[in-house]
Amino acid sequence: MVGSGRTNGYTPCEQCPLRPLPCLREFTASELEFVKRFKIDELHIDAGVSFLRQDTRSDHLYTVLRGWAFRYKMLDDGRRQILNFALPSDMVGLQGTVMEEMEHSVEALTPLTLCVFPRAKLYELYSQFPTLAFDITWLASREEQLIDEHLVSLGRRTALERTAFLLLALYTRAQELKLGNEGTVQFPFTQQHLADALGMSLVHTNKTLKRLLATKAISWKGRVFEVHDRAALALIAGDDVQRKKTQRPFI
Amino acid sequence: MVGSGRTNGYTPCEQCPLRPLPCLREFTASELEFVKRFKIDELHIDAGVSFLRQDTRSDHLYTVLRGWAFRYKMLDDGRRQILNFALPSDMVGLQGTVMEEMEHSVEALTPLTLCVFPRAKLYELYSQFPTLAFDITWLASREEQLIDEHLVSLGRRTALERTAFLLLALYTRAQELKLGNEGTVQFPFTQQHLADALGMSLVHTNKTLKRLLATKAISWKGRVFEVHDRAALALIAGDDVQRKKTQRPFI
């Protein structure tokens, strides 16, 4: 019930569509050569499938090549909290590689393409490519930052603020990755997903969203999200996510 | 207004009081020798002082040797969210070393002793001691796990559940570190701290705490916290934190 992973079409690292992005650093030749060997497979996951699961051990480490996913935790009675969203270039499953067992699950939100790396070769990476090791630390640290911000939202921001904040953050990340056009991004999630991320009920999420739409700062029809007035949205969110640089600095 | 850092009494790494703890792995001789050189100072911070600050860049990386601290973020209008607590053996300031600027602040909750490591030598660590590099990744990943769990609390747990959960988690961590006696730990924070961690108002925190005390599962007088019925507390929390192993596995 987990995988559904067909392995069709394979993307060689030299032609990785992500590397040219300005928000990612460039590899040296030897790094590229190593990563190419490190990547042992490419997985295609259907939307709606959880490919990593709570209380399970994982032998692999993944990187999102195409599509959206989200990390989440479930309580026994069915309550769900979405921790954050994973977009192309994000790493998932590091925790399973580092700890005994996964403490959360990860589900594909759209058809998803993953690069697969074996846990077993991680030591080789750490010992031979300290710069790549540092990249992993950097990725983990940046993800923690996002979660910190999310935690502030759930703890201290009002429903309207936190909704604006999350939408703005997702929009910004999607734009950095060149998903969508100017002012417009395809958001693949439902209001239920949003509610589970925001820690609110579906009904209240819907009503909050309506208030937000009433400001004309954004629109969200079908699955297309559009920002009309970024400054206004940032004002409601109480903080603009824009300023943050995300390129990894030199160690 | 920041530091107040006197440098009295210095703890050589060979005599580090933390290393013998069963929840920490042992160093090899060469690792120990490197860490000893890596540690360039020891800082003593007064309770109530924020020694790392939001929007600031840090040249140092710290490890808590003695005392309690907490990571937090402030919003412009003064709302505060405590992200998590740092206890002995925890690392703080990695983010400032890895990213451009700190996105959060860290404040001493008690008189605090920190080991100081220079950001500048981090590359040396990564290139010469991959196992230590992996330790850093591991620490970052474990901290993320704690925050994930906290996020679930704020998003999906009731006031009573989340209060029980946080207290149980802090109690468990403190016990692992051999702070306090059987059943008893000295908690150095006020109800206001607890409220800011739980994302609730002070008044409601107080009333929730009262309900929790009424169950007789715990008591908390003065600054002394005591667990009388761990199973009952875990039941209210909805999840027992106990099972989780925290020793770093082999890479």
Next chain:
DNA sequence: CGGCGTTTTGACAGGCTTCAAGGGCCGTGG
């Protein structure tokens, strides 16, 4: 056209915040 998942809306109850004020403890200073 019918069915199902998603979005919307309204009504109501209860949880949580805010405002306000009193009490306890402790260190300082008269």
Next chain:
DNA sequence: CCACGGCCCTTGAAGCCTGTCAAAACGCCG
């Protein structure tokens, strides 16, 4: 030795915010 001030803990009351329940409208696909 006692009075005072500051910090923290408690408690009550009022009202908003948010969750729950219920039902209808919408849109997409077979």
